[in-house]
Amino acid sequence: MVGGRRPKVSGARVAASGTWTDDEGVRAPAGEVHAWEPGTNQTVCGLPLHRAGLTRFSHVPWSEVQPDTGGVADEVGWVCPRCSAAAGGRAERRWQRTDPRP
């Protein structure tokens, strides 16, 4: 790990506009993703989950959907920059889809 700022994640989880299920039957976020703090009914950037049609993923830490480092970012199409800024992410960096498999 190169020095510098570490992402600050304060227990934030994920809310997403879509869902997919991996080979092991685990629900994972897809589409548009926002950070969400368990116990609240809105995203970190202030969208009401219900009205925005977002699904909560209480088992998915926010860090897992970050394109650079996340383990379940494959189907994520867009990461909310405001949530990234608030919950720890890289809002300033545009994401390009890459295939990490050799």
Ligand SMILES: [Zn+2]
């Ligand atoms: Zn957001």
